[in-house]
Amino acid sequence: MSKSNLQTAQNKLLDWYEIHGRKELPWRNTSDIYHVYVSEIMLQQTQVKRVMEEYYFQFLEKFPSFFALAQAPLEEVFGMWSGLGYYRRAKNLHESAKLCPYGLPQDFQSLQKLPGIGRYTASAICSFGYHQKVSVVDTNIARVLARFFGYEEASEKLLWQCADLFLNTDHPRLHNLALMDLGSLVCTPKNPSCTVSQSGEVPLGREACPLADACKGFDEPAKYYKTKSMQYEDKQLHYGVYVQNGKIAMKVSTEGMYKDMLELPSIEPQEDEEKYLGFFKHSVTKYRLEIHLYMLRERDEAFEWLCLKSLEHAPVSSMTKKALEIVLKNMHRF
Template identity: 40%
Template sequence: MTNPSPDAALQDTLLRWYDAHARDLPWRRTRDPYAVLVSEIMLQQTQVARVAPRFEAWLERWPDIHALAAATPADVLREWVGLGYNRRALRLRECAQVVARDGWPRDAAGLRGLPGVGPYTAAAVAAFAFGEVVAAVDVNHARVVSRVCALGDAPPRVLAARAQELVPPDRPDAWNHALMDLGATICRARSADCPACPVRAACASAGAVRFAPRPAAGRPAVRFEDTDRYVRGRVIAALAAGDALPGDVGEERLERALAGLAQDGLVVRDGREVRLP
């Protein structure tokens, strides 16, 4: 009997670890492409713990792609309040309208044609919903592959090619989830618990992980409360709740936020009236 290849041994070890230690997340209990897409859009720049209850509430309100396609932009924005980056909500609704009309693209290449869907989101939906043998490379996935394969400062195309080579054809969904979980819980950006790592025997960096240097101290970081994004979020939340616009942020900042929101299609201005679209 021949020994498995190094890649096959790595796949088997990591998948057995994942089967025993996978994070129980609601979007992993379905292959519905709509639910997967909702989760992936919500998870962009938003923590898992914040997304989980909002994901379930969203699906309760709009259980399928056709229900979301029929929703108004204002209702979608109201449901999104608190998740941040509100343009994501409108892009998700636009996706629903395209899919309700044309049907689902069933591979990553086709999914990239949907509004606001980039390479990672397309690969994630393709792998998790349709079983395409494709690497969905988020920051955790990329970090693990880079360390295990000693890719260091290799160009992104090299890392992407190696990540794709590693995807097992029989379990692409579990493989992508496993790499994400390993990077989120053990092989983290600023710490690596190599003794607890299931693939340490196959990892070129085991026990010698190099961490990127922290940025040198410079000008003090800008507080979130002092950014335009903070004011934009306050405006959307106020309109969603039927409250007055925030009057404590300064007239100039409020006007700048309103102008940007109107340009992005997130509010409608009619004279002095401001409302959700």
């Protein structure tokens, strides 16, 4: 692609962002690197709306700085993360704050040495937080680049090279934000706007996308981005419930995605119908889970006791919260 075509596309992209970009997002209107960092970690695997409405401001209010986060116990951090999922993110955030209580390093290499910060997050912090001339590639940008440059099976390395080639070095931050929004709002995985009909009559076509004139994938966007269907795994899990004096027995998880969080004691399936409390379904990552709950009579030294009245900010997953709702409905049986 010629240099002048790339420059024209860069300019059109910025014009588009000026009108359609999500410039109002709070983490785009701050110079506080801590705010940018928290938003980037929360936005991994969670939608913008959910992060903004339920977690971002609440988390910053509770832990207003790296120092405050570093001082907090991990259980409190998990408590504020409760329901957001992928709890390793919260643990990594907390560990990074403990390593850098007065702020993050400013260079790409040092950032990647911190827990949970890979190439994408380091580049996002450098670009969105420190306004450096670096390219950014997340899943949305990768899709736009693959289509724009016309690569059917682009490797990660090739996509970063494309991002470097396309980077607008005069306005790198805005360019990256614009590409991200274009991928999210226009060049979507299925039916990108350039292929969609307006009112089912006139195709929006080139009008929909600022990159359309130079886009190699314009005629056949699906060819350059193949949606992968998730391979689900069905599993049954069984948990015991022991309630005493308004407190419930929990255990600290020692492995897996809920490591270091509180969960109900895991047990073998029970035959005794009198002990059965109920079941519910829950999906997490590739797992479709069926969770069965039983009353438990045996105490264990490893139990942690959680007050049933203080569940809201307890360090428990949304799956455990669902289980606790069933427990609350069955309190008369304990």
